[in-house]
Amino acid sequence: MYLKRLISLFFIVVFFVGCSNTQLNNTAMKKAHKNLGEVAIISYKGAYKIKYKSKVNPNICKKNMDYLFSQIFNKTKDFVDDFKLGDVKVKNFDFKSKVKNLLVIRPYEYVSTSAYTCDANSFVIDVFLYNSENLTKNWTKTNKGNLRQIHDLPSHKLIWMKQITINFNNYNKNSQINKMQELFPIIIKGLQKDGIIKSINKEEIKKLSIQRSLKRVDCIPYTKNFTIRSSKNILCLGNLGFSNIKLNRKVSNSNVINASNGLYEYSLDNSSCKNIVTSFSVGNNDNSTVSFKNTYKEQILDFYNNKCVVKNKSNINFLECTKNDKTQYFLENSKKIKNKIYEKYLIQVDNMCFNSIYNNFDSKEKLWRTPYGYNSEGWNAFGINKYTKTKYDKDGFNYNGWNKQGINKYTKTKYDKDGFSLNGENIYGVDKDGWSSKLKKFIKMKRKTDKSFNIITFKSVAKNKIYNRSFYDKYYILMTKNGTRLIGEKRYPKLGIIKKYYFVKSDGKEVINFKQKGSRLSNDIKLEKIVEEKI
Numbered sequence: 001m002y003l004k005r006l007i008s009l010f011f012i013v014v015f016f017v018g019c020s021n022t023q024l025n026n027t028a029m030k031k032a033h034k035n036l037g038e039v040a041i042i043s044y045k046g047a048y049k050i051k052y053k054s055k056v057n058p059n060i061c062k063k064n065m066d067y068l069f070s071q072i073f074n075k076t077k078d079f080v081d082d083f084k085l086g087d088v089k090v091k092n093f094d095f096k097s098k099v100k101n102l103l104v105i106r107p108y109e110y111v112s113t114s115a116y117t118c119d120a121n122s123f124v125i126d127v128f129l130y131n132s133e134n135l136t137k138n139w140t141k142t143n144k145g146n147l148r149q150i151h152d153l154p155s156h157k158l159i160w161m162k163q164i165t166i167n168f169n170n171y172n173k174n175s176q177i178n179k180m181q182e183l184f185p186i187i188i189k190g191l192q193k194d195g196i197i198k199s200i201n202k203e204e205i206k207k208l209s210i211q212r213s214l215k216r217v218d219c220i221p222y223t224k225n226f227t228i229r230s231s232k233n234i235l236c237l238g239n240l241g242f243s244n245i246k247l248n249r250k251v252s253n254s255n256v257i258n259a260s261n262g263l264y265e266y267s268l269d270n271s272s273c274k275n276i277v278t279s280f281s282v283g284n285n286d287n288s289t290v291s292f293k294n295t296y297k298e299q300i301l302d303f304y305n306n307k308c309v310v311k312n313k314s315n316i317n318f319l320e321c322t323k324n325d326k327t328q329y330f331l332e333n334s335k336k337i338k339n340k341i342y343e344k345y346l347i348q349v350d351n352m353c354f355n356s357i358y359n360n361f362d363s364k365e366k367l368w369r370t371p372y373g374y375n376s377e378g379w380n381a382f383g384i385n386k387y388t389k390t391k392y393d394k395d396g397f398n399y400n401g402w403n404k405q406g407i408n409k410y411t412k413t414k415y416d417k418d419g420f421s422l423n424g425e426n427i428y429g430v431d432k433d434g435w436s437s438k439l440k441k442f443i444k445m446k447r448k449t450d451k452s453f454n455i456i457t458f459k460s461v462a463k464n465k466i467y468n469r470s471f472y473d474k475y476y477i478l479m480t481k482n483g484t485r486l487i488g489e490k491r492y493p494k495l496g497i498i499k500k501y502y503f504v505k506s507d508g509k510e511v512i513n514f515k516q517k518g519s520r521l522s523n524d525i526k527l528e529k530i531v532e533e534k535i
Contacts, residue, residue, distance in 0.1 A: 036088045036100070036101050036196060036197060037087075037088065037089065037100060037101075038088065038089040038090070038091050038099070038100045038101060039083065039088055039089075039090060039091070039099075039100070039101040039102070039103050039129075040090070040091045040092070040093035040099040040101070040102050040103070040132075041076075041079070041090065041093070041103045041105070042093055042102065042103070042104055042105070043069070043072070043073065043104075043105045043106070044104055044105070044106050045069070045106060045107055046106060048065075048106070048107045048108055048109065048110070049108065049109040049110070050062065050065060050109075050110045050111075050112075051109065051110070051111045051112065052111075052112045052114075052118050053112070053113065053114065053115050053118075055115060055116070056112070056114070056115070056116065056117075056118045057118075060117070060118045061110065061112060061118040064110075064112070064117075064118050064119060064120065065107065065110040065120070065123075068110075068120055068123060068176060068177070068180055069107050069123075069180075071177045071180045071181060072105070072125075072180050072181060072183050072184070074177075074181060074232075076184075078184065078212060079184040079187075079188070081208060081212070082184070082185075082188045082208075083188075083197065085198075085200045085204060085208060086188075086191070086192065086197030086198040086199075086200065087197070087198050088197050098132075098133060099132050099133070100131070100132065100133045101129060101130065101131055101132060101133075101159070102129070102130045102132040102153075103127070103128070103129050103130075103187075104127070104128045104129075104130065104153070105125065105126075105127055105183075105187075106125070106126045106127075106128070107123070107124075107125060107126075108124040108125060108126045108163065109122075109123075109124040110122075110123055110124075111123070111124075114171065117171070119171040119176075120168055120171075120176060121167070121168055122165055122166065122167045122168065123165075123166045123168075123180070124163060124164070124165045124166075125163070125164045125165075125166070125183060126161065126162075126163050126164075127161060127162045127163075127164065127187055127190075128153070128158060128160075128161045129158070129159045129160040129161065129191075129196070130153050130157045130158055130159060131157050131159050132153070132157065135153070135154075135157065159196070160191070160194060160196055162187070162190050164183060164186055164187075166179050166180060166182070166183065174246075209372070210367070210370070210372050213243050213244075213367075213370035213371065213372060214366050214367065214370065216232075216233070216234055216241065216243045216370075217234065217240075217241035217242060217243050217366050217369045217370060218241060218366075219234070219236035219238070219239050219240065219241035225335060225343075226238045226314075226315060226316060226333040226345065227345070228278050228280060228345050228347070230245065230247070230264075230266075233245055235266055235268070235276065235278075237276075237278075237331070237347060237357070238314075238316070240357065240360075240361070240369065241366075241369060242268055242270060242273065242276070242369045243269075243270075243369065243370050243371070244268060244269035244270065244370070244371050244381070245266045245267070245268050245276075246266065246267045246268070247264060247265070247266055248265045248266065248267055249263075249264070249265040250262065250263075250264050250265075251263045251264075253459075253469075254469045254475075254523075255281075255459050255460055255461070255468065255469055255470070256281060256283070256292065256460050256461065256462045256467055256468060256469070257462075257467050257468070257469055257475075257486070257488070257503070257523065257525065258283055258287065258289055258290055258462070258467045258503075258523055258524065258525050258526070259281050259282055259283035259290060259292075259460070259462075259523055260280065260281070260282045260283075260523055261280070261281045261282075261460055262279070262280055263277065263278070263279045263455075263457065264277070264278045264279075265277050265455070266278070268381075269371040269381045270368075270369065270370070270371060270373070270381050271371075271373065271374065271375040271377075271379045271380050271381045271399070272352060272353055272356040272368050272369075272373060272375040272376070273349060273350075273352075273353035273356060273357070273369075274350070274353070274452075275349070275350065275353075275452075275453075276347060276348075276349055276353065277347070277348040277349075277455050278345070278346065278347050278348075279296070279345070279346040279347075279348075279457070279458065280344065280345050280346070281343075281344050281460035282342075282343045282344075283342045283343065283523070283524075284342075284506065284524045285335075285337065285342045285343070286506070287506045287524055287525075287526065288526075289464065289467060289506070289525075289526050289527070290340070290342045290462075291340045291341060291342065291462065291463045291464065292334075292341040292342070292344060292460050292461065292462060292463065293341075293460075293461040293462065293463050294341070294460075294461065295332070295334035295336075295341055295344055296330075296332040296334060296344050296345070296346040296458055297310075297317050297319065297332045297334065299458045300319055300321060300330055300332065300458065301319075301321075303321075303323075303456070303458070304321040304322065304323050305323075307321060307322050307323065308320060308321035308322075309321075311358070313358065313361045313362065314361065314362065315333060316331055316332070316333050316361070317330075317331070317332040317333065318330075318331055318354070318357075318358050319331075319332060320354070326454075327351070328348070328453055328454070328456065329348070329349050329350065329351055329353075329354035329453065330346060330347065330348055330349075331346070331347040331349070331354075331357065332344075332345070332346050332347070333345045344460065346458065348453060348455060348456065349453070350452040350453045351452075352375060352376060352377075355376070356368060356375070356376070374386040378393065379393075379399045383398060383399035383400075385399075392404075395409070397409040401416070402422045406421060406422040406423075408422075415427045466488070466501055466527060471488065471490065472488035472489055472490055472501075473489055473490060473491045474487075474488070474489035475487070475488050475489070476489075477511065477512065477521065482510070483509065483510030483513075484510040484511050484512045484513070484514065485502045485503060485504060485510070485511060485528065486502075486503040486504075486511045486521070486525060487500055487501065487502060487503075488500070488501040488503070489501075491535065493535065496534060496535050497532055497533065497534055497535060498532070498533045498534075498535055499530055499531070499532050499533075500530065500531045500532075500533065501527060501530055502527070502528040502529045502530070502531065503525040503526065503527055503528060504525060504526065504528045505522050505524055505525055505526075506524050506525060506526045511525060
């Protein structure tokens with residue numbers, strides 16, 4: 001059962017600028033107003049509806065709606081660029097100067113059928129375009145007056161409006177955010193279709209998209225040393241940035257308790273590098289207790305019995321290693337000071353990505369790190385062949401190795417190396433439960449994957465054993481009169497004792513402040529004392 005709530009909230013966001021289905025309806029416009037010339041863009045929450053299950057806390061719904069609505073505006077720069085292409089200047093809006101036209105974006109209805117979390121099933125957004133030239137010049141500058149003036153924009157000044165419904169197939173946050181960020185392109189297409197702004201051809205759109213992608217792969221280093229970092233859909237390997245990434249798996253661990261340790265798996269819309277796996281162990285160089293036993297290079301050479309070809313560029317080791325007739329490819333960087341290893345990074349990729357990074361590591365060429373770049377076989381991430389300009393190469397096979405007849409390029413049969421056909425059917429007729437209709441038995445089916453390398457985990461170890469998680473039988477946080485402490489317990493049954501190792505932050509403060517919201521356990525720690533107790 002649904003309950004309808006009408007929530008009135010006044011809130012303004014001002015831009016200071018320089019598979020689900022999306023439905024458009026309720027479009028209105030005044031044809032006399034075309035060629036805008038200039039526009040200011042604001043978001044505003046007036047009265048809106050939230051539909052939700054009766055057992056759900058409405059405050060959760062409101063919080064989720066606010067969050068999703070805010071995600072629309074993470075790509076404002078692209079929206080501004082689209083207006084500029086349509087010969088429309090986007091102006092700052094601050095209630096201090098008149099604006100010729102005003103685009104107002106407002107939530108209308110948030111709908112959730114979730115029984116507990118109130119995640120969105122659909123979100124309806126209203127978009128209004130007003131002729132505001134004679135209105136804004138007389139507006140007051142008080143906050144209360146601003147809100148009332150936005151609310152009372154007269155209908156006879158309305159140039160164009162559109163109501164946009166965004167439907168979601170699942171409750172995945174990233175998926176929903178991506179769908180919300182499609183709102184701006186929908187608005188632009190609507191304005192172009194109705195002749196409010198100039199339409200641009202496909203070549204101009206492609207050119208703009210390429211320019212945006214190239215800007216996104218600029219990784220400005222905040223340190224001279226090599227680091228790995230990711231943010232806003234970009235993965236930075238040192239100064240090399242890769243756009244259109246997706247974090248598939250994130251594994252954090254406490255193998256070394258005075259360092260950050262983890263492994264991240266990324267997939268990319270990139271024909272040269274489809275998958276990248278990064279590992280790291282990073283400690284504070286100023287903390288004298290931080291010292292790893294081995295570099296990743298030393299660990300790899302030991303694992304492969306030194307059967308590796310090692311090259312170096314700009315302090316990055318490129319390792320091509322073979323074991324049991326299987327070759328794997330790694331990039332490695334570790335930092336030492338006086339035989340003290342305090343920071344180490346590892347990158348695992350396939351052969352094509354390895355060669356692409358090595359050959360272009362010091363190059364200014366950036367297109368190959370975007371979906372628009374072509375790999376060594378002539379494909380881009382959209383499945384277009386560089387030489388034929390179609391979705392098939394000169395031999396008639398597509399990006400994934402299939403021809404129109406359903407024959408696989410590499411196996412010369414209608415099944416790929418994992419036993420799947422072009423339509424996704426398995427060679428043994430295996431259903432989702434593992435039952436083979438051909439073999440009349442349950443079998444373990446190899447999971448279909450596009451990852452062309454096996455992930456190998458190299459665990460870091462501290463030189464001083466008391467900083468290794470594996471040294472302890474028990475590991476926990478304890479509240480003491482002096483604040484929180486990290487405790488590692490080591491049992492010695494034959495001696496009938498337990499040794500408790502007390503750790504504090506390297507500056508002597510508590511390891512975590514529970515009173516501070518969002519506080520996390522610090523790994524920048526040192527030994528405070530050892531307490532011995534009888535079992």
